[in-house]
Amino acid sequence: MSSHALNHRRSLADWIPFGLGQIKPKHFRDMLGIIWKNRDNLPYAYKVVTEGVCDGCALGVAGLHDWTIDGPHLCITRLNLLRLNTMPALDHHVLEDMSELEKLHTHELRELGRLAHPMLRERGAKGFRRIPWDDAYARIARRIRAADPKRVAIFVTSRGVTNETYYMAQKVARFLGTNHIDNAARLCHGPSSAAMEKTLGVAASTCSYKDWYGTDLLVFFGSNPASAQPVATKYLHEAKRLGTKVVLVNPLLEPGMKRYWVPSTAGSALFGTDIADYWFPVSQGGDIAFIYGVLKVALGHGWIDEAFLRERCTGWAELKSEIHKLKIEILEARSGLARTTMLEFANLMHAAKTGVFVWSLGITQHPHGSDGVQMILNLALTRGWVGRDRTGVMPIRSDSSVQGGAEMGAYCTAFPGVKAVNAENAAWLAREYGFEVPAWAGMTVVEMVEACGRGELEAFYNLGGNFLRALPEPAHVARSMANVPLRVHQDIILTDQMFIEAREEVILLPAKTRYEQDDGGTETSTERRVMFSPELPRKVGECRADWKILRDIAVTTHPEKAHLFGCETGWRMREEIARVIPFYDGVQHLRRIGDAFQYGGAHLCAGGVFATDDGKAHLSAPQVPAGNAEGCFHLSTRRGKQFDTLIYAETDPLTGADRDAIFMSDDDATRLGVENGERIVLVNDIGRYEGRVFLADLAPGNLQVMWPEGNVIIRRGVADTGGGVPEYNAQVRVESR
Numbered sequence: 001m002s003s004h005a006l007n008h009r010r011s012l013a014d015w016i017p018f019g020l021g022q023i024k025p026k027h028f029r030d031m032l033g034i035i036w037k038n039r040d041n042l043p044y045a046y047k048v049v050t051e052g053v054c055d056g057c058a059l060g061v062a063g064l065h066d067w068t069i070d071g072p073h074l075c076i077t078r079l080n081l082l083r084l085n086t087m088p089a090l091d092h093h094v095l096e097d098m099s100e101l102e103k104l105h106t107h108e109l110r111e112l113g114r115l116a117h118p119m120l121r122e123r124g125a126k127g128f129r130r131i132p133w134d135d136a137y138a139r140i141a142r143r144i145r146a147a148d149p150k151r152v153a154i155f156v157t158s159r160g161v162t163n164e165t166y167y168m169a170q171k172v173a174r175f176l177g178t179n180h181i182d183n184a185a186r187l188c189h190g191p192s193s194a195a196m197e198k199t200l201g202v203a204a205s206t207c208s209y210k211d212w213y214g215t216d217l218l219v220f221f222g223s224n225p226a227s228a229q230p231v232a233t234k235y236l237h238e239a240k241r242l243g244t245k246v247v248l249v250n251p252l253l254e255p256g257m258k259r260y261w262v263p264s265t266a267g268s269a270l271f272g273t274d275i276a277d278y279w280f281p282v283s284q285g286g287d288i289a290f291i292y293g294v295l296k297v298a299l300g301h302g303w304i305d306e307a308f309l310r311e312r313c314t315g316w317a318e319l320k321s322e323i324h325k326l327k328i329e330i331l332e333a334r335s336g337l338a339r340t341t342m343l344e345f346a347n348l349m350h351a352a353k354t355g356v357f358v359w360s361l362g363i364t365q366h367p368h369g370s371d372g373v374q375m376i377l378n379l380a381l382t383r384g385w386v387g388r389d390r391t392g393v394m395p396i397r398s399d400s401s402v403q404g405g406a407e408m409g410a411y412c413t414a415f416p417g418v419k420a421v422n423a424e425n426a427a428w429l430a431r432e433y434g435f436e437v438p439a440w441a442g443m444t445v446v447e448m449v450e451a452c453g454r455g456e457l458e459a460f461y462n463l464g465g466n467f468l469r470a471l472p473e474p475a476h477v478a479r480s481m482a483n484v485p486l487r488v489h490q491d492i493i494l495t496d497q498m499f500i501e502a503r504e505e506v507i508l509l510p511a512k513t514r515y516e517q518d519d520g521g522t523e524t525s526t527e528r529r530v531m532f533s534p535e536l537p538r539k540v541g542e543c544r545a546d547w548k549i550l551r552d553i554a555v556t557t558h559p560e561k562a563h564l565f566g567c568e569t570g571w572r573m574r575e576e577i578a579r580v581i582p583f584y585d586g587v588q589h590l591r592r593i594g595d596a597f598q599y600g601g602a603h604l605c606a607g608g609v610f611a612t613d614d615g616k617a618h619l620s621a622p623q624v625p626a627g628n629a630e631g632c633f634h635l636s637t638r639r640g641k642q643f644d645t646l647i648y649a650e651t652d653p654l655t656g657a658d659r660d661a662i663f664m665s666d667d668d669a670t671r672l673g674v675e676n677g678e679r680i681v682l683v684n685d686i687g688r689y690e691g692r693v694f695l696a697d698l699a700p701g702n703l704q705v706m707w708p709e710g711n712v713i714i715r716r717g718v719a720d721t722g723g724g725v726p727e728y729n730a731q732v733r734v735e736s737r
């Protein structure tokens with residue numbers, strides 16, 4: 001049987017120091033460029049890097065040190081974001097006439113500088129005019145007060161937003177009488193939260209990064225930490241040194257996961273680290289079928305920990321019966337992998353005593369995202385790989401703040417502490433707050449945008465984000481966003497969604513960055529570490545702290561009950577968070593850089609005791625998704641050199657692909673008779689996407705294009721039923737240009 005073990009035999013060229021001549025990030029050259037970009041404010045840039053908690057991904061670092069490795073923790077993603085924190089104010093006069101601004105790309109808008117004054121654009125005006133804060137507050141408050149609370153919605157993004165801002169946003173929403181509050185975590189790991197909560201009773205990683213070290217098997221499903229969490233490669237270098245086998249289950253053999261040059265680890269910086277030992281090229285959306293196949297093989301060989309399943313889990317009988325029922329031929333066809341491949345994976349698991357499963361958007365961003373997560377949890381539980389050293393399940397987050405977003409209750413489906421939105425919990429929260437809290441289910445972010453389109457919202461409040469770029473079918477998003485009387489955009493920079501006219505008025509509110517935020521702020525990392533980032537004072541125009549703006553609007557809207565609100569300072573808010581969310585107890589004591597605690601300790605579900613009602617894990621048996629239509633490719637979207645919708649380079653240094661690349665396997669290119677670099681068109685009933693063939697180690701039958709550009713051929717309104725994440729994949733046909 002052919003193996004999926006990667007061949008790391010090196011040629012002479014591979015021994016050229018620093019990977020010269022190879023496609024790889026040029027860390028040291030990039031650093032010089034970043035220093036040059038920040039040259040007008042270098043002392044502040046230095047402060048942010050050495051004293052702040054990183055506003056990049058959710059790996060988590062305070063200053064230059066984390067809790068996992070000795071030595072410095074720094075990456076280019078963080079340095080690229082630095083300019084957002086050091087740039088001067090933009091000249092607000094440029095907003096007076098939209099006709100010129102509308103021609104600019106998003107990166108050109110970003111480079112104009114920080115949004116520094118409240119601005120108003122009334123319907124029919126050719127641009128924005130500056131208004132005083134009090135006027136902005138009064139306009140927003142007047143409209144919200146006059147509206148049915150069910151016609152008011154708030155969205156909070158993840159751009160460096162702190163736990164305090166999420167907490168405040170949800171409290172404001174409930175104070176205003178609405179549960180239409182959602183955050184960016186919905187767009188990435190909503191399915192992880194839903195499936196983990198249902199299965200394990202917790203919605204966070206059960207283990208710590210240190211569990212990667214020396215675990216026998218570390219599997220990455222649909223994730224690419226070399227791109228999304230670059231310093232994770234340093235952890236992987238260490239794990240490999242201790243004998244860990246690293247496995248990639250992904251349509252693409254991500255070059256950064258094959259070999260990575262860790263710049264701060266001498267040997268690795270010189271000659272690179274071979275990271276993945278195995279690559280299982282599953283078809284996009286085929287993970288559920290693949291895992292069923294692995295379980296079928298493992299069951300046949302008696303490689304399942306039946307004792308753990310019997311004693312610590314429910315639902316095994318139903319899952320086992322489903323595994324028996326499913327035909328291996330169907331599982332092969334849907335996963336794109338042969339039964340021998342499933343056997344090889346099952347064998348790796350069988351040979352391992354410990355294992356950690358990590359997953360990300362390749363699993364979650366599907367209409368069956370929760371089911372994909374469910375199957376990963378099922379697989380881990382069949383070996384009892386939770387709650388002890390070197391085992392665990394980890395939804396790795398690529399945005400710094402989103403882990404805390406749902407835990408703070410900025411979620412239409414959860415109150416603070418991830419308590420379900422229902423009458424009992426609304427009554428509990430009302431007792432905590434001293435004012436009424438609505439018990440009805442709110443709208444997800446995708447539903448909010450759709451509700452705008454149907455004219456069901458009076459006010460749509462956006463703290464950051466850019467739906468025009470982030471959601472499928474941008475032309476439809478633009479029409480929807482225009483169909484609401486008041487839109488508010490609270491942000492630090494300009495985005496093109498701000499330029500869409502509203503039915504009556506658009507108000508821009510200038511926010512401080514997380515570092516400027518009054519009284520500092522906290523962030524929760526993927527491994528549940530709550531870290532304090534102190535206030536690093538800086539004045540830019542009239543910017544105000546995110547949480548303060550939200551609070552001001554709440555008390556301006558309902559002055560008659562303003563005395564009930566509390567949370568007058570960041571310190572008081574953290575005291576309240578510790579009281580309302582008991583697992584955040586300790587947050588009130590964080591005061592200096594490096595102050596942190598890991599809630600729940602190193603492992604959740606320790607000793608096989610789960611946070612469910614009966615203390616057991618609840619397995620379930622999701623359906624295997626249908627295959628592709630005849631003659632169609634699976635298309636998925638991927639990231640290049642970017643942070644969310646902020647694009648930092650036209651060419652991805654990890655793959656060498658340009659923004660218009662259409663990743664394709666050699667087999668498919670040969671079959672279609674197309675060549676590397678040739679222009680082709682992808683077509684479906686949503687639209688057309690033109691790009692250039694980019695040959696890559698990709699599972700045949702699959703294509704990948706960059707996100708958000710690919711959104712033009714993704715169908716809107718299709719979302720995961722468990723987590724509400726929108727579909728970011730499509731079925732397409734290939735046409736020559």
Ligand code: SF4
Nearest residue numbers: 054056057060075231
């Ligand atoms: S890996 Fe993530 S947390 Fe660490 S420095 Fe880079 S962006 Fe920040």
